Amino acid sequence: MSDAKYLIIGNSAAAIAAVSGIREVDPDGTITLVAREEHHTYSRPLITYLLGGKVDEEGMLYRPADWYERVGVNTILGAEVTSVDPQAHTVTTADGRTLGYEKLLIAVGGTPIVPRDLQGADAAGVFTFTTWDDAHAIRQYIEEHGVQLAVVIGGGLIGLKSVEALVALGIRTTVVELADRMLSATFDETASRLAQKRLAEAGVEVRCGTTATELLSEDGSVVGAKLSDGDTVPCELVILAIGVLPATDLVEGSAVATDRGILVDDGMRTSAEDVFAAGDVAQARALLCGTKRCIAIFPNAYRQGAIAGRNMAGADATWDGGLVMNSVTVVDMPTISVGVTEARGEDCEELSELDEDAYSYRKIVLEGDRIVGAVFVGEIDRAGIITGLIRERIDVSSVREMLLTDDFGLISVPAEYRRRVLSGTGVQ
Amino acid sequence: MKRIRIYEEHCIGCGLCEVHCLVQHSRSRKIIRAFREERDTVLPRVQVERDGYLSFALQCRHCDDALCIEACMTGAMYRDPETGAVLCDTDRCVGCWMCIMACPAGAIQRGTEGKVASKCDLCIGQDVPVCVINCPNEAIVLEDDDDE
Ligand SMILES: Cc1cc2nc3c(=O)[nH]c(=O)nc-3n(C[C@H](O)[C@H](O)[C@H](O)COP(=O)(O)OP(=O)(O)OC[C@H]3O[C@@H](n4cnc5c(N)ncnc54)[C@H](O)[C@@H]3O)c2cc1C
Ligand code: SF4
Ligand code: SF4
Numbered sequence: 001m002s003d004a005k006y007l008i009i010g011n012s013a014a015a016i017a018a019v020s021g022i023r024e025v026d027p028d029g030t031i032t033l034v035a036r037e038e039h040h041t042y043s044r045p046l047i048t049y050l051l052g053g054k055v056d057e058e059g060m061l062y063r064p065a066d067w068y069e070r071v072g073v074n075t076i077l078g079a080e081v082t083s084v085d086p087q088a089h090t091v092t093t094a095d096g097r098t099l100g101y102e103k104l105l106i107a108v109g110g111t112p113i114v115p116r117d118l119q120g121a122d123a124a125g126v127f128t129f130t131t132w133d134d135a136h137a138i139r140q141y142i143e144e145h146g147v148q149l150a151v152v153i154g155g156g157l158i159g160l161k162s163v164e165a166l167v168a169l170g171i172r173t174t175v176v177e178l179a180d181r182m183l184s185a186t187f188d189e190t191a192s193r194l195a196q197k198r199l200a201e202a203g204v205e206v207r208c209g210t211t212a213t214e215l216l217s218e219d220g221s222v223v224g225a226k227l228s229d230g231d232t233v234p235c236e237l238v239i240l241a242i243g244v245l246p247a248t249d250l251v252e253g254s255a256v257a258t259d260r261g262i263l264v265d266d267g268m269r270t271s272a273e274d275v276f277a278a279g280d281v282a283q284a285r286a287l288l289c290g291t292k293r294c295i296a297i298f299p300n301a302y303r304q305g306a307i308a309g310r311n312m313a314g315a316d317a318t319w320d321g322g323l324v325m326n327s328v329t330v331v332d333m334p335t336i337s338v339g340v341t342e343a344r345g346e347d348c349e350e351l352s353e354l355d356e357d358a359y360s361y362r363k364i365v366l367e368g369d370r371i372v373g374a375v376f377v378g379e380i381d382r383a384g385i386i387t388g389l390i391r392e393r394i395d396v397s398s399v400r401e402m403l404l405t406d407d408f409g410l411i412s413v414p415a416e417y418r419r420r421v422l423s424g425t426g427v428q
Numbered sequence: 429m430k431r432i433r434i435y436e437e438h439c440i441g442c443g444l445c446e447v448h449c450l451v452q453h454s455r456s457r458k459i460i461r462a463f464r465e466e467r468d469t470v471l472p473r474v475q476v477e478r479d480g481y482l483s484f485a486l487q488c489r490h491c492d493d494a495l496c497i498e499a500c501m502t503g504a505m506y507r508d509p510e511t512g513a514v515l516c517d518t519d520r521c522v523g524c525w526m527c528i529m530a531c532p533a534g535a536i537q538r539g540t541e542g543k544v545a546s547k548c549d550l551c552i553g554q555d556v557p558v559c560v561i562n563c564p565n566e567a568i569v570l571e572d573d574d575d576e
């Protein structure tokens with residue numbers, strides 16, 4: 001195969017955005033996209049919906065079936081890239097192919113963590129859950145073994161979503177979380193409490209402050225999880241949802257510098273010439289603290305991919321900094337959290353309003369005159385306005401009294417910023 | 429592309445745009461039936477914001493840099509290649525509200541029907557959106573902004 005002008009490793013949010021970014025600037029340069037998974041590009045966050053029966057296979061597709069053809073992309077699906085040689089401008093695949101490029105994007109996402117000290121994790125019925133194929137395998141195992149009891153290890157985003165899927169399938173589920181509360185990375189204590197209450201009402205047992213130390217099995221199949229607090233929880237299925245790590249192994253030993261993830265500048269360029277990285281694998285500047293961090297969320301992956309794509313094609317797009325944010329529905333209870341959700345430091349202040357019984361909660365974290373974070377539970381409809389104020393670092397000192405009122409809206413924000421948003425010609 | 433421009437100094441806060449938007453997106457498209465029988469299943473996609481004498485009608489800005497599209501994890505939110513309008517494919521939307529989290533205008537609402545995102549579609553198939561047609565004071569006007 002002849003060299004592609006643009007070679008993209010990966011086939012998910014960042015990769016697809018990169019293709020669009022390239023095409024905005026260069027309508028016909030050759031693009032080759034190579035990915036380990038054989039599927040057409042699909043929505044990773046939907047895998048738990050697929051398991052729970054809330055979307056079907058067709059609903060998984062992130063872009064229409066004829067998309068690659070329409071935008072002019074050659075695909076090599078089902079091939080894993082094992083190494084990158086920036087000097088030679090080539091990559092090699094596990095099946096022995098060498099692919100050349102002029103510009104390369106690494107958008108390989110993350111690898112699920114299997115704790116090294118967890119004994120018995122190789123038993124049948126123990127799964128990580130980050131791919132479409134995982135969803136299939138779990139579904140099949142549940143059906144073949146008539147699973148009725150499950151343990152989810154890890155009470156973060158993926159853990160929670162796994163629980164929702166299992167509950168939808170009528171499986172009694174226990175969540176085990178090492179921290180003292182669920183979703184501790186993105187929620188404050190109050191939001192975590194509301195979420196846990198909600199889950200408990202739905203019949204989910206939430207066990208915080210403990211973790212599994214050993215998975216017990218009989219005839220090779222998992223039958224229980226032994227916890228660090230001494231208890232044993234019987235189960236026929238275990239989902240490991242401890243987190244994902246940037247999948248940097250393919251650049252190990254190459255000129256592409258890594259820390260936690262692949263280090264990139266504000267143009268998504270790595271330390272190696274003509275090599276870009278974007279998405280969950282990349283470690284880019286964070287908006288609020290200014291240091292480079294891995295923020296593994298969908299919107300960041302997309303935006304980084306789009307910037308990388310434009311720059312691969314010769315533009316000069318720049319990253320505005322990553323912001324942690326999440327929108328998660330916990331048993332019909334919508335929640336949105338953005339940025340810093342707990343006041344830290346002297347200059348910080350919290351405004352909040354809680355109606356515990358109605359599962360309604362809103363909180364805004366201010367640092368000086370700027371909003372740095374927010375949590376919404378129940379009422380989420382105007383959350384994006386707050387996200388915008390955080391992202392754009394808007395001085396809200398003149399409107400702070402309004403921020404939590406019921407009629408807060410775009411009308412409440414400083415006029416100059418409001419006009420910018422209303423013009424629709426870009427928030428930047 | 430064509431965009432609805434908002435003139436807040438012309439808006440008198442009458443709310444006619446909301447009424448006509450709701451009717452346009454109702455099943456019956458009849459004003460009395462829409463309000464009497466369909467009120468629970470349809471939302472206006474334009475909202476009049478009011479604060480004292482200031483008011484304006486707000487609907488999706490169909491942004492050049494649409495943060496809702498990049499946040500949409502299913503691919504349901506997309507830009508119509510022909511008109512440039514930002515639209516939600518409600519068959520694909522799962523109601524995850526990533527778009528609500530991302531939209532700086534607060535222009536998306538949780539739909540009451542089928543739990544999908546509810547937002548301005550520029551009245552697909554009509555030359556001029558009904559809110560613009562029915563605004564008595566030219567406070568929302570359809571303008572071409574290609575030259576910007
Ligand atoms: C269950 C679940 C739920 C989630 N829910 C949310 C949510 O609600 N909101 C949110 O913001 N985020 C969510 N996320 C995170 C979100 O899915 C990721 O941030 C996003 O998918 C990252 O996109 P990406 O393009 O960087 O990488 P990925 O989506 O991880 O894709 C990586 C791509 O690279 C390919 N690949 C990997 N290694 C190789 C290799 N060596 N060679 C070739 N190809 C390779 C893979 O096949 C894949 O196509 C969720 C994740 C999971 C697993
Ligand atoms: S929904 Fe919001 S972000 Fe999306 S195009 Fe409309 S105004 Fe812009
Ligand atoms: S609610 Fe629908 S349109 Fe909005 S981000 Fe989720 S899937 Fe996309």
